[in-house]
Amino acid sequence: MNVHTDLADAVGNTPLLRLRAASEATGCEIFGKAEFLNPGQSVKDRAALYIIRDAVKRGLLEPGGTIVEGTAGNTGIGLSLVGASMGFKSVIVIPETQSQEKKDMLRYAGAQLVEVPAVPYKNPNNYVRYSGRLAEKLAATAEHGAIWANQFDNTANRQAHIDMTGPEIWDQTGGKIDGFICAVGTGGTIAGMAAALQPKGVKIGLADPEGSGMFKIYTGEENPGDSITEGIGQGRVTQNLEGFTPDFCYRIPDSEALPVIFDLLKHEGLCMGGSTGTNVAGAMRLARELGPGHTIVTILCDYGTRYSSKIFNPEFLREKGLPTPDWLEGGARIDLPTV
Ligand code: PMP
Numbered sequence: 001m002n003v004h005t006d007l008a009d010a011v012g013n014t015p016l017l018r019l020r021a022a023s024e025a026t027g028c029e030i031f032g033k034a035e036f037l038n039p040g041q042s043v044k045d046r047a048a049l050y051i052i053r054d055a056v057k058r059g060l061l062e063p064g065g066t067i068v069e070g071t072a073g074n075t076g077i078g079l080s081l082v083g084a085s086m087g088f089k090s091v092i093v094i095p096e097t098q099s100q101e102k103k104d105m106l107r108y109a110g111a112q113l114v115e116v117p118a119v120p121y122k123n124p125n126n127y128v129r130y131s132g133r134l135a136e137k138l139a140a141t142a143e144h145g146a147i148w149a150n151q152f153d154n155t156a157n158r159q160a161h162i163d164m165t166g167p168e169i170w171d172q173t174g175g176k177i178d179g180f181i182c183a184v185g186t187g188g189t190i191a192g193m194a195a196a197l198q199p200k201g202v203k204i205g206l207a208d209p210e211g212s213g214m215f216k217i218y219t220g221e222e223n224p225g226d227s228i229t230e231g232i233g234q235g236r237v238t239q240n241l242e243g244f245t246p247d248f249c250y251r252i253p254d255s256e257a258l259p260v261i262f263d264l265l266k267h268e269g270l271c272m273g274g275s276t277g278t279n280v281a282g283a284m285r286l287a288r289e290l291g292p293g294h295t296i297v298t299i300l301c302d303y304g305t306r307y308s309s310k311i312f313n314p315e316f317l318r319e320k321g322l323p324t325p326d327w328l329e330g331g332a333r334i335d336l337p338t339v
Helices: 020-026 044-057 074-085 100-108 127-141 156-172 188-200 214-219 254-268 274-290 314-319
Strands: 016-018 029-034 066-070 089-095 112-116 146-148 179-182 203-209 248-252 295-300
Touching (some): 016 156, 020 274, 029 156, 029 274, 044 074, 066 127, 074 089, 074 100, 089 127, 100 112, 112 127, 127 146, 214 248, 248 274, 274 295
Parallel strands (some): 029 295, 066 089, 179 203, 179 295, 203 248
16 A cells, blocks of 8 residues: 555645746746645645644644644644644634635634734734734643744744755756745745755745835845735744845735736646745746756745635736736637537
């Protein structure tokens, strides 16, 4: 038999897909790591698995215990599903602005949801800080105790990418990789990839949505604006980002990321979420920076179905002044004969 005995075994080892249109447009080879194929359907399953394993190993999480986390959604889905498969409960604190699709999925994953207003980190009621306080209280009161996953400052998150994602991509490209680029949420992915691949000569690019603080932190230049992407954008150097320095930084406006998402659907058959648009747009910028003939890898973070009420909703896009493809407006893609 060739079977997995545990959901945890099904995390990682995702395929690396050549992105044909992006490769042809730049003269480079651009590949996307298909993280949407993880059991929780996002790149965050890896961090969730490592955070849970680390807490168990350190004796902080006992059978029947509760995992508490503040999350834009995907980490919560990973923690809840992987946690359930190991016998843990989960309580997830999420900003109310996040997509309904992710909130629904969290409920299906068995999480108890706490929705809080979306306020900046400096506000004590910010979702991350709220979840930390809740975890502290639950640790004292809940049966079998509780832990705070603390994905932003828990470096088990970054370690997942140092141990798994980095070596997987190195093996899949046979070491023929010149650049890696992605956006930052917690920074676990980019900093883990940098730790794994920068010493091997791979250039690391950071793709930052408008309004995120990363661009200013690493370049000193302002990054005004706003973004409809979810799960990315960061205003501080988290513990996961400690010691990390990108080789290149790009500001990626939604007006650049969104057409890339629609192109991925049209040319590659990939229905992806917003951060993947930022990542692939960033990969194309890095490809143009390094010049033709180079190999660039990025992350395909999660499915577009997680954002159908936003990215694939023409009314929402129009309201935000963002480009909407004809077919999304109900226009025909193929002229049909009368039958
Ligand atoms: N894309 C999506 C959709 C995410 O949910 C996240 C994590 N919040 C990221 C990208 C960023 O990953 P990381 O936390 O490793 O920086």
